[in-house]
Amino acid sequence: MSKVDQLNTGRVGNVKILGRKILLSEFFVLYLTVFYLLVLFPFIPRVFSPYNIKNVLSNTWPLLVIAIGQTFVLITAGIDLSQTSVMALSSIFGAVIMTSEADPALLSKSPLWGIMLSDKGGLFAGTSAALPVGLLVMMAIGIMIGLINGFSVAKLRMPPFIVTLVSQMFFAAVAIWLSKSENIRHLPESFSRLGRGNFGPIPIALIIAVIIAVSAHLLMSRTLYGRRLYATGINPRAARISGVPTTKIIIAAYALSGFCAAVGGILYSARLEQGRPTLGNTLLLDIIGANVIGGISLAGGKGKVLWTVFGVVFFIFLSNTLNLLNLKFFVIDIVKGLVILLAAILDVVRSQLALRYSGGKV
């Protein structure tokens, strides 16, 4: 309480207290999303049409999976810029393994031609092993790139920004080199189902995203790894002296980030029914932006899966409504950028408020 609060008693005070409660609530971003949609609804009633909702949701699942991976790294006070290249590289490798025919005119210059790829398709073309092997390889690529990032950051003590910026450039370029910048089509029907199919009335992508979100939530909030992850993000020196294997914790966070990026890559590739070397290369802003909007702190140690979920939902609705308003793409990016900036400012305001009302010294 301050002298200001003492002056504002009565109704004004109540409004203030309610405002503070909303601002400090865990569900703040959710309230914000609802408020935003209600304000925009009169201008674009289409936003609540079943078609649009379906469209919005189908965009939500892959981004959510990837953003959750990013959350792990952000909590360690790191950042993973290489998620988009994980998506691209795993998309290409998955396609090379699973495709049932490749066009020599497009792909015969690929360094993989004749080794893993021919006009009869990829290594496992047409076999029942194509799908499981393809998926495993895609996930393995994500985990491997994550391990390389994590090792460089935690063991070699290199700055996360540079490490992952370099691996983003490097692996994105490898994906383009291997595919000669061509999309690889003719993927098995069973694979596309992951991105477009339903299990009963429920989209398979939704099921995968929910499984990942729930597991990530439990991992962060209920397990030894989760507790140690936060401790490492908040104070790595104190954590190390308290017996937390900080190096392993950080490496695992980057591996999880790579894994989630690969799963996101699977969902996107399946929806597009092709391996695409440029997959995800415009997605980085959305991934990090959704996390920041959700309230995941770039300084580390603070964040929850639920916040990421809200951040992703808000971000997707933001993009969607801006599209529905028929704005030009550059206007959309300007607005998105401003919203992320606002979110970052709001995060600072909220944490200061929280500190003041929890008795911490400012």
Add this chain to the structure above:
Amino acid sequence: MGIKLKFNNIQKHFFGVTALDGVSFEIEEKHTVGLIGENGAGKSTLMNILGGVLLPDGGNMSLDGDAYLPSNPRDAAQRGVAFIHQELNLFTNLSIAENIYINSFPSLKKTPLIDKKKMNDSLKSLLKSLDLNYSPSTTVENLAPGERQLVEIAKALHSDAFLIIFDEPTTSLTARETEKLFTILDQLRSEGRTIIYISHILGEVKRITDDVIVLRDGKVTGNSETGLIEIPEMINQMVGRESDNLFPERSAKPKDSPILEVKSLSQPGIVGNVDFSVHEGEVLGVFGLMGSGRTEMARMLFGVDTYRSGSISIDGTPLPRNSPQSSIERGMAFVTENRREEGLLMNVAITENIGLVSLPDYCRNLVKWVDAKRMNEEAGIIGDSLKLKASDIRRQPAMSLSGGNQQKVVIGKWLMTKPRLLIMDEPTRGIDVGAKYEVYSIMDRLAADNSGILFISSEVEELIGIADRIVVMSQGEVVKVFEKKDFDVTALMAAAFREAVA
């Protein structure tokens, strides 16, 4: 002489806990006033209100007869109040002059450029008057702790502060630097400045102040002229009980079987050929001046830092290098000297802090599910046994606690592992008499349970009061080991200074 500052019925609450409960007193102009009290008594809160860092919930202040309610430190500075914090607030990467002029850089002939010459020249005489013989352009990181403090004082004088608050100014100073500080305090007083001096070292308070104000549990429990009050009475007013016993009676004798054995531990430039052992049930004191290598040695023992040669073994089995984790598995615990940087997760709940090291013991099955309920209960029991003062240990963050209670959280974190060997590096630094006594009692209890304790301190009295043997270190080497019957302040100090050792 007039009244410089007046507190009237100041109230402040944090998290439902009362920090200040109607504090009223007056400070006379040109006096040096000692402000003493246990940690958590409200000294820092009161001074933060005075310095504009916190706002009071109730009550009022007046300065020089006018109402005074600073809403930020700059307000306070404009009214001539300067606050010299325990952890100095200097930019170590900037020069002395830049630190002093940080709020008001002089510009070069109305350009946005800084007039460095003017800045440096104007400070020369000021630094000289403080006996700080450096050029104003010297970078602060090159200065010793005592010299840095003089820079803070210079900053206060430069802003023409007539009320200067010193918060525990001597904790990181050597004896010589402390003497110099006292000379300067005298000088400030003769210039007509009013000084508030916060300290846990009552001898200093007795020596340099005119009046003493005692705070306990947010209330003023003593207010008298320094000449009229003796130290035992000050302690009495601080803790609210007679305390002629500063140290608990040791309840058991050490055994013969060694727990920790250190053999010719060496790391060039830091420690050389260190040999000693800690036995079951023993409190082994380590005494040494700053820079004697005692902290560095402790860090090597625990595996935080590495070493070139030598061996460290626990219960006869050598300990791997550079792995705090295996040290913990073998039953070691380490209370570091800086709880803020290496002890606590400041914005995390108290129970989470206490449970951090023992987490693996509260995990089930393959995915290492944490049994939070059981862990919180256990942490609560530990908190109670340490008489932790907090309103809700499951929600309240560690940073909301006072220094002494924060230290208890760090100790609790290690007690929860039921340690075989507890290393404590300056565990009583900056905490009050009552909390100190509790820390000593914890050592005694652990020793009675057959654990070993390595107790590092730069206060020779407390080592004599509690230790079974004392190892004296100097320049990275063990100079001498004192048996209990040979304990003597002068002899220990002499050994630490390497005098009369042969």
